[in-house]
Amino acid sequence: MGFIMDGLEAEAYDRTYSDRHLIGRIIRYFRPKLPVMIFVAVMVVLSSLLDTAFPILIAQTLDTLQTSRTVQTVVLLAAAIFVAGVLSWLCNFFRQWYTARAVGDVVLNLRNDAFKGVLARDMSFYDEFPSGKIVSRVTSDTEEFATVVTLTLNLLSQFLLFFLIVAVLFYRSLHLALLTFVIAPVIVLLALGFRRIARNVTRRSQRSLARVNANVQEVVSGITVAKNFRQEQNMYNEFKQVNEQSYQVNVRSGFVYNGIFPLLVMVANLGTTIVVYFGGLGVLDHSVSAGVWFLFVQSINLFWFPLTSIASFWSQFQLGLSASERVFALLDADPRVKQIDSQPVGRLAGEVEFKDLFFSYNDRQTVLRDFTLTIKAGETIALVGHTGAGKSSLGKLIARFYEFQGGQLLIDGRDIRTF
Ligand SMILES: Nc1ncnc2c1ncn2[C@@H]1O[C@H](COP(=O)(O)OP(=O)(O)OP(=O)(O)O)[C@@H](O)[C@H]1O
Ligand SMILES: [Mg+2]
Known part of the structure; x- marks a missing residue:
């Protein structure tokens, strides 16, 4: 297995920033976008509220229909669902629209900064580090950075939904809500454990990609020399090895990421089973109304979704974080040539x-x-x-x-x- 990871160690100028530092820095990039972000946040809250309203409305109507079986109740429900749907769509539309603009602007700035960083690095920096790897920091890594933000917003909205739903569930039936929560620690533990593994796997896959880029870039920029010396076959062999490595790394990260999601879904299904069973018993002995039972079964998916999606989002999120880490490392690389002062210079004689x-x-x-x-x-x-x-x-x-x-x-x- 050793050969798979060969050469995927960090570059000498790579720093390992803490997540907190990275996120703090990403937020700093977003500070000029604060009004837009606040607007987006409001839209997120509104759409979460509206999304929570769906199962509650239906559950309420189900219970109302037990006592007053009128067409009016059904019409009212349909109208309410329609209005909530339209409003929710509007909120989402504005949220996505403004997020896309803000993220685009930030990527623009970050990429400019990264390029400025490239120009600012000393000559000696380029003796040591292959230009191809630096290219991928400016191009693809800045792009990945954007995903962090989009995903964070998605996750935030889901968490909001989660807390709203939890509040409603506890309010409607303490007994069933507690049962629902039996599975929660398992899910949280799984997600946290996964978090640790994901970061490493992700870093490695990015480095292997950077290696492929660097290899291609070097061959292309030195193609005249390579052809003069008839080195095509050697270069091909070298590339094949690097590419094979990238493949191995990606397959492994695929296993890690794709393995966790089904596992979480399975555990979540166990939660649904528990609620269906005990809720059903509750309906039979009239301790729970049919509406509440429906509310639980319906919202349990909304409820698990944020938890399971942290795990699946986590991969993307980690990709974005380590990409931004790579960009910031490029920006922060210590200058080797250090001036100790910057006094004005008059006309020099030239000794x-x-x-x-x-x-x-x-x-x-x-x-x-x-x-x-x-x-x-x-x-x-x-x-x-x-x-x-x-x-x-x-x-x-x-x-x-x-x-x-x-x-x-x-x-x-x-x-x-x-x-
Ligand atoms: N960018 C570099 N990175 C690492 N080592 C270097 C670099 N440039 C030069 N060297 C090494 O430093 C030593 C001095 O190199 P330098 O280019 O100053 O020699 P020179 O006297 O100019 O040689 P020439 O007559 O071939 O031009 C050499 O051993 C060379 O291999
Ligand atoms: Mg010389």
Whole structure:
């Protein structure tokens, strides 16, 4: 199994943010959209209220029909159901419409920021990290981010519905409501356990996708070299391996995600069975009215749905969270080249002085060790040395493309890190 996970470790600049941090940051992106979000929230509440009204209305009518068997009652019910349906549709329409706009705007901003992050990273960043993986952070990961928000709103509305229903159920029959709740801990435990596994699986599948992207991107950008050296077969073999890995990872995550949902549905069905049985007994001995029994059987699906859907939404939600994590990590990657000050610069004469300088691109090899050289202003010098001696590196240091690790680099006698 080892080979499946090879190379799917986090990139060095990946941070592991807590869910709280991630969500806090996502919310910050939404802050400018606050009025729209409040409107959406109101629509969510209204549509939840209307959705709860359906089973209650029908249950009420069922009980009323026991005593007054009139056409009028039925007409009234039909009219009420119709009106509630239309209103609920309107609320949902506005909710989806405004959510889509707000989410679109936020993705626009996030993607701009991610791209700005790409430009802001140091040269050394790109020595280390394949550009393909970075591309997928800017394109697909920002997209995934949007799903977090849409799903969270859906989940919120479902939870609201859940609490409304629970309140109604307890009000109508304490005895049956308690029975309904027998299953709840099992569902909650299952969902929580799943939550832990899901995050890991999700991260791995995203990384394997990024690996596929990186591979394709590298081959395409270096295709002339590859063809000159007749490397097509090798590249194909390499891609096949990466692609196979992505397949394995996805199959595994598919098993995890698709396994949990049926399990939850089964447990929920057990809950329905209990309510049908005990509610039925209650109707027989007249401790529960037919209307209330109907209300329970009808609303138990509404009731379980939020709980079971956390589990199924969780996968999507986790995908979105880890995608946003990847985008934020790209934004937050520490700059290697650090200025200690930013003083204004006058006209420079151009004296360059390397003083006991230490420099390496990575920990495998030191390029400059205790290097000292003074180039006077206006002086022309020739750097001579075998290939790889470090001639070009001197220029890169003066351009501040890379950070040196020790000693000083002075321009006109001033530390280059203070400009
Ligand atoms: N981006 C990089 N990442 C890691 N190592 C690097 C990088 N660029 C150069 N090196 C290494 O640093 C050393 C110095 O490289 P540099 O390019 O400064 O040599 P050079 O003297 O300019 O060589 P040449 O005469 O071939 O141009 C070499 O061993 C090289 O392999
Ligand atoms: Mg060179």
